[in-house]
Amino acid sequence: MGVTILLSYPVPENKTGPQTVDLLIKRIGALGAVQSGQFLVDCETFSSGPTMGGPPRTVHVLHNSEQPAAVFALLESPGPPPKTVPLVADGLFDLLMLKMSSIYASKKQTRMEARGTRFEIADFLVKIGTVTMSSNFKGVLVEVEYRPCFIAGNCWELMREFMQSFLGSVVQNTPPPYFQVHNRLNDVYQPLDTIQQYLDHFASYRKVAGL
Amino acid sequence: MNVELDALNEALKAVSSLRSCVGNFFLSLSQGVRSEHGEDHRETKYILELQDLVAEISSNMRKVEQTCSSIPLPPDGQINLGNTAHLAHETTQDRQALYSELVGSYKWTDKLHEISNITFGFLAQNVMKRSYNSYLNSSGMNAKRRRLTPSCHNVPISSVETVITAIDRQYQDMNMNVYRPHPSNCHNLQIQVSLGRILRAVISFRGMMIEWVKVKAYNEEFQTDNGQLGQLDLWTNSRHHVFRKITENANAAMLHFYSPTLPDLAVRSFMTWLHSFRSLFTDTCRRCGNHLLCAMPPTWRDFRTLEAFHEDCKP
Ligand SMILES: [Zn+2]
Numbered sequence: 001m002g003v004t005i006l007l008s009y010p011v012p013e014n015k016t017g018p019q020t021v022d023l024l025i026k027r028i029g030a031l032g033a034v035q036s037g038q039f040l041v042d043c044e045t046f047s048s049g050p051t052m053g054g055p056p057r058t059v060h061v062l063h064n065s066e067q068p069a070a071v072f073a074l075l076e077s078p079g080p081p082p083k084t085v086p087l088v089a090d091g092l093f094d095l096l097m098l099k100m101s102s103i104y105a106s107k108k109q110t111r112m113e114a115r116g117t118r119f120e121i122a123d124f125l126v127k128i129g130t131v132t133m134s135s136n137f138k139g140v141l142v143e144v145e146y147r148p149c150f151i152a153g154n155c156w157e158l159m160r161e162f163m164q165s166f167l168g169s170v171v172q173n174t175p176p177p178y179f180q181v182h183n184r185l186n187d188v189y190q191p192l193d194t195i196q197q198y199l200d201h202f203a204s205y206r207k208v209a210g211l
Numbered sequence: 212m213n214v215e216l217d218a219l220n221e222a223l224k225a226v227s228s229l230r231s232c233v234g235n236f237f238l239s240l241s242q243g244v245r246s247e248h249g250e251d252h253r254e255t256k257y258i259l260e261l262q263d264l265v266a267e268i269s270s271n272m273r274k275v276e277q278t279c280s281s282i283p284l285p286p287d288g289q290i291n292l293g294n295t296a297h298l299a300h301e302t303t304q305d306r307q308a309l310y311s312e313l314v315g316s317y318k319w320t321d322k323l324h325e326i327s328n329i330t331f332g333f334l335a336q337n338v339m340k341r342s343y344n345s346y347l348n349s350s351g352m353n354a355k356r357r358r359l360t361p362s363c364h365n366v367p368i369s370s371v372e373t374v375i376t377a378i379d380r381q382y383q384d385m386n387m388n389v390y391r392p393h394p395s396n397c398h399n400l401q402i403q404v405s406l407g408r409i410l411r412a413v414i415s416f417r418g419m420m421i422e423w424v425k426v427k428a429y430n431e432e433f434q435t436d437n438g439q440l441g442q443l444d445l446w447t448n449s450r451h452h453v454f455r456k457i458t459e460n461a462n463a464a465m466l467h468f469y470s471p472t473l474p475d476l477a478v479r480s481f482m483t484w485l486h487s488f489r490s491l492f493t494d495t496c497r498r499c500g501n502h503l504l505c506a507m508p509p510t511w512r513d514f515r516t517l518e519a520f521h522e523d524c525k526p
Contacts, residue, residue: 122506123451148428148451155492158502
């Protein structure tokens with residue numbers, strides 16, 4: 001897959017979430033983008049109970065409609081140093097998590113979802129969607145993928161120009177923190193990078209909600 | 212005759228705008244009061260909208276009448292349709308549709324004629340012939356005596372490989388693998404080029420002559436699925452618009468650099484040109500200074516200066 005950048009689009013004070021999404025859809029349509037289906041990324045978080053011993057551990061399980069056969073699991077290891085252990089498995093992993101419910105319990109109230117519409121314009125794939133946490137509206141996310149390029153450092157300037165053309169000053173002039181923190185600017189982009197970016201955004205929405 | 216046609220065209224335009232505003236009127240009528248009319252005085256707003264539409268209809272109606280009166284009537288009181296007029300007298304049901312089809316095919320042949328004329332003129336200016344002879348003939352020399360057989364397709368494979376190895380060594384970020392799809396054929400050679408982590412290309416040679424170029428993304432495969440060793444897929448297009456465009460331009464470049472007398476220089480020039488795409492996603496257009504135009508990066512490289520241009524910005 002090509003380099004993907006995920007941005008949170010702030011909802012203006014006098015507007016609702018759906019109105020903001022409509023506005024962005026109108027702008028991307030004006031650039032000549034064509035609608036091509038829907039998308040969904042969901043995230044469920046599990047934490048270990050006392051039976052495991054030691055400090056509680058957290059596992060995030062994510063699905064992305066772009067990779068329908070895969071399940072992404074990210075285990076937060078408390079460390080030291082703290083790090084995240086990623087795992088990509090097939091659909092059976094969901095059943096495995098159910099079987100382990102005595103060890104890892106799902107925090108149902110923090111289940112997050114980003115869903116919305118896909119658009120295509122030349123080699124760009126744009127997804128505009130709303131984020132909900134247990135069906136409460138949390139914000140608007142915009143995902144932009146440039147499919148022919150696999151090195152973020154090579155196409156950041158080009159993608160920035162494209163994103164600023166319909167998102168305006170919301171787009172910073174430097175690559176998003178994800179690429180800098182994890183030093184991913186010169187590596188081949190992987191589906192897991194997209195998942196990590198979603199998880200980062202979901203985590204910040206949760207933080208705002210105080211969970 | 213022309214004045215007549217213009218008037219007729221005007222009248223037809225007027226009729227179609229009349230039809231469209233009548234259509235709008237009925238559309239609005241069938242939808243009734245809508246959410247755009249807001250909460251207060253919605254009925255009044257709706258009625259005002261309908262009145263506007265009716266006013267528009269009557270102004271269009273007036274226009275139709277005006278333009279109709281300005282059409283000069285042919286002297287015999289009839290517009291001459293030639294032989295096709297007889298088609299209207301056809302009584303058999305299934306032949307009555309013939310007239311519109313006839314008009315359609317007439318327009319089509321007319322357009323075909325026009326386009327082929329343009330194409331002919333264009334091709335006459337740009338000589339794309341790969342044979343050396345035509346140049347000699349056109350310069351008025353005795354063709355029979357001076358004919359040189361172009362031989363670059365006849366170069367033994369080993370010397371082609373030498374040239375390719377030399378080019379491969381010249382560029383650090385461009386790797387080349389040589390394949391021989393038909394070991395019994397001593398003139399056919401394919402090379403797969405990887406340019407940085409940007410693109411891959413397959414180039415098919417006949418002797419020292421480039422026959423075919425295909426460009427794809429860095430992660431798109433050229434190896435065929437049927438597992439035949441040394442067989443590259445020359446035909447499948449890239450999934451991405453940008454590499455399909457570059458394939459087109461690469462084929463133009465291959466023809467541009469072709470030289471029957473200095474075949475290895477042609478190959479070198481082509482490779483230098485292809486190497487300039489290492490900065491495909493970072494280059495800005497020389498003319499407009501932007502990365503993107505119509506959501507596409509600059510896919511054109513000048514043959515001489517290698518400067519980057521968008522498809523629509525190229526000189
Ligand atoms: Zn340009």
